Amino acid sequence: MTTERKLRRLAYKYTFYRVAPLWRGLSEAEKQAGKEEFAAVVEEAAAHMQVRSYSLVGMKADVDLLLWCTGHSLEAHQQLEALLNRTRLGPYLERPYSYLALTRRSPYTDDAPHPPQEGDSRFTVKPGEAPYLIVYPFTKTRAWYALSLEERQAMMNVHFEVGHKYPNVRINTSYSFGLDDQEFVVAFETDDPSSFLDLVMELRETKASVYTLRDTPIFTCIARPLRECLDAVG
Structure with missing residues (x-):
């Protein structure tokens, strides 16, 4: 079992997935089983981290799906990806883009007459329900x-x-330095x-x-x- 080291700040992980064209050649039963297995892994992870899902089909040529995950450790993000790799959808998944960042308070907000429209804590994130x-x-x-x-x-x-x-x-800024x-x-x-x-x-x-x-x-x-x-x- 992976040892999880909790961070002082929240860790954002934006993972963009592309599903290989070979996936579409599988039978409907095979695809449904693979999607159910993938969804079950994500839903289990959502019990201890925040997971938001977004579709990019028709929006970006080389990306189909985004999972925006917010966790308390880097290991939690790694464990999720490892489990997704082992699903029946896993062999058909590509990750053309992936970004890691942590939350942190901006050094410019305290003296700003018009602070940015984002969360008021350096350690928490409150994504809205915007479409x-x-x-x-x-x-x-x-x-x-x-x-x-x-x-x-x-x-x-x-x-x-x-x-x-x-x-x-509304802006959510995270730091990757x-x-x-x-x-x-x-x-x-x-x-x-x-x-x-x-x-x-x-x-x-x-x-x-x-x-x-x-x-x-x-x-x-x-x-x-x-x-x-x-x-x-x-």
Whole structure:
């Protein structure tokens, strides 16, 4: 049995799955058995970690499904993936993208006149029930960190002010420094993709945008019950 070491912060894991085309050539009985086994593993994991499922069928060419998992240890995430590998769907699963991050309070929120629209604790996460989730890895340039905290704070204040124009867009920011290739993973929940599009266009015109090194790939995800996500892949 894997020893689980609980972290001081919550661990986010965004795992994007693609189901190999060979899967669709199996009989309906074989596919149903594989999907039921996969769903049972996820449902058991959901008893001790938060699991949100999203469909990307028709949204992204190389991704079918996202599981956004929030746990208290890295081992919990590893154990879930190991169990999914052993299901009958496992041999047909590919993971073209996977992002690991931890929760942490932003250094810019305490002095911001318009704090970001996200959770108020560095250790907890409260995902909403919005039908759409937009996720992407994010990295700042090294020049950003060479600026003084006061300069960065001023730019982030403008950033937050723009965000407050779009109250139906909620951001979940998590931190990957030293743990994964990106510095942050940002996940925006909304009931209106048009609002998110307008928000991003407006943020492009802020001074802070100059210091963005990477903010792709971008994933537009639709919240669905897990079994609906699995049925959508065929």
